[in-house]
Amino acid sequence: MLLDLIHKRHSTRRYANRPIPREVLLRCIEAARLAPSACNGQPWKFIVVDDHALKDDLCEKAFSGIYSMNKFAKDSTALMVVVSEKEKFISAAGGRIRGTNYCLLDIGIACEHLILQATELGIGSCWIGWFDEKAVKRVLGIPNDRRVDVIISLGYYEEADLAPPRLRKPLEEIHAFNAYE
Amino acid sequence: MLLDLIHKRHSTRRYANRPIPREVLLRCIEAARLAPSACNGQPWKFIVVDDHALKDDLCEKAFSGIYSMNKFAKDSTALMVVVSEKEKFISAAGGRIRGTNYCLLDIGIACEHLILQATELGIGSCWIGWFDEKAVKRVLGIPNDRRVDVIISLGYYEEADLAPPRLRKPLEEIHAFNAYE
Numbered sequence: 001m002l003l004d005l006i007h008k009r010h011s012t013r014r015y016a017n018r019p020i021p022r023e024v025l026l027r028c029i030e031a032a033r034l035a036p037s038a039c040n041g042q043p044w045k046f047i048v049v050d051d052h053a054l055k056d057d058l059c060e061k062a063f064s065g066i067y068s069m070n071k072f073a074k075d076s077t078a079l080m081v082v083v084s085e086k087e088k089f090i091s092a093a094g095g096r097i098r099g100t101n102y103c104l105l106d107i108g109i110a111c112e113h114l115i116l117q118a119t120e121l122g123i124g125s126c127w128i129g130w131f132d133e134k135a136v137k138r139v140l141g142i143p144n145d146r147r148v149d150v151i152i153s154l155g156y157y158e159e160a161d162l163a164p165p166r167l168r169k170p171l172e173e174i175h176a177f178n179a180y181e
Numbered sequence: 182m183l184l185d186l187i188h189k190r191h192s193t194r195r196y197a198n199r200p201i202p203r204e205v206l207l208r209c210i211e212a213a214r215l216a217p218s219a220c221n222g223q224p225w226k227f228i229v230v231d232d233h234a235l236k237d238d239l240c241e242k243a244f245s246g247i248y249s250m251n252k253f254a255k256d257s258t259a260l261m262v263v264v265s266e267k268e269k270f271i272s273a274a275g276g277r278i279r280g281t282n283y284c285l286l287d288i289g290i291a292c293e294h295l296i297l298q299a300t301e302l303g304i305g306s307c308w309i310g311w312f313d314e315k316a317v318k319r320v321l322g323i324p325n326d327r328r329v330d331v332i333i334s335l336g337y338y339e340e341a342d343l344a345p346p347r348l349r350k351p352l353e354e355i356h357a358f359n360a361y362e
Contacts, residue, residue: 001301002186002297003208003211003212003215003298005183006212006215006216006294007215010217011217022358026352026356029355030184031183031184031187033349033352033355034184034187034188034347034349035187035293036190036191036308038308038310040348042350044355045355045356045361046355046356046357047356047357047358047359047360047361048356048359049359050359051358051359054359083361094310095310098310098311098314098330099328100285100310101282101285102310104281104282104285104286104289105285105286105289105292105310105330106289107289108285108289108293109289109290109293111286111290112216112289112293112294113187113293116183117183117184120183127217127219129219129275129276129281129283130279140359140360140361141360141361142361147280147281149279149281149286166215167221168214168215168221168223169214169223171207171210171211171214174213174214174223174226174227175207175227175228175229176226176227176228176229177203177228177230177231178228178230178235178321179228179321179322180226180228180264180322181322
């Protein structure tokens, strides 16, 4: 049941010391691949960093100084660096008129597919938006005209890693019927 | 299995003529409520429009002129108008430094939870980003300083409504290991 999966997913910052097979990582990307996007533009590319030395180097450069709160990513088994690719002209133009960067909505959808798929496969994850983007691009050879808005850290759950109590606004506070109120 | 659900979800623009009980709509919002967001800011409010006359009025005003391609929304059973609420100061400030509007990522995640939950319950949906936002705010009394980036149309699938073939880039095109390539 989807809601079980949603309950199970939580920000995981400690991971078991067990590699994630590449076919499992690809299964997570497959879930993202099927995500909807504005005008079906699919403005994403997933760079899997599972080489240990490269991951260390990337983490050292991406999570230093003001970004060091996310140093935990070094202990993950793989990093999914999500490149925001160019949108289709039509959705970019529409987005400009509406004042909405649809590409970010698309990245949110696709990455959550990836993360829920990882959860189903016993893999913990954490959304990371706070990192030195220039350093990430330099280390991975990502073109300057692309954006990296998100990195996802991945690793098998430790046995003891249970979802903590969920701190969310109550349902009453986030909905209304037929008027804003 | 999550991937079955992801395969089943598709943009649905024709709906069965059967009301969605409010507890079912609330179950969909519950799935969104549990979504992760930057600094746990939960910058969302879901306005359910299931009053028939109000829905007609809203659709007439939101989907006229250059927005009329989305007139199909009038045939949905309920509209989920998603209000992008104010972010926490810390994620807004971080977003400004990074040049990323995290709120949109959050809205993408939460709405896809809602949509996948709807799919599981036999309800078709369509993401709509192209509408007259000012008109929507006027009809529903949404404060001017809020944004409405997304509306989701909802309605039970018609019997014959099967997912069409999925047109997506091949997996090879959207991933790479350890370098951008």
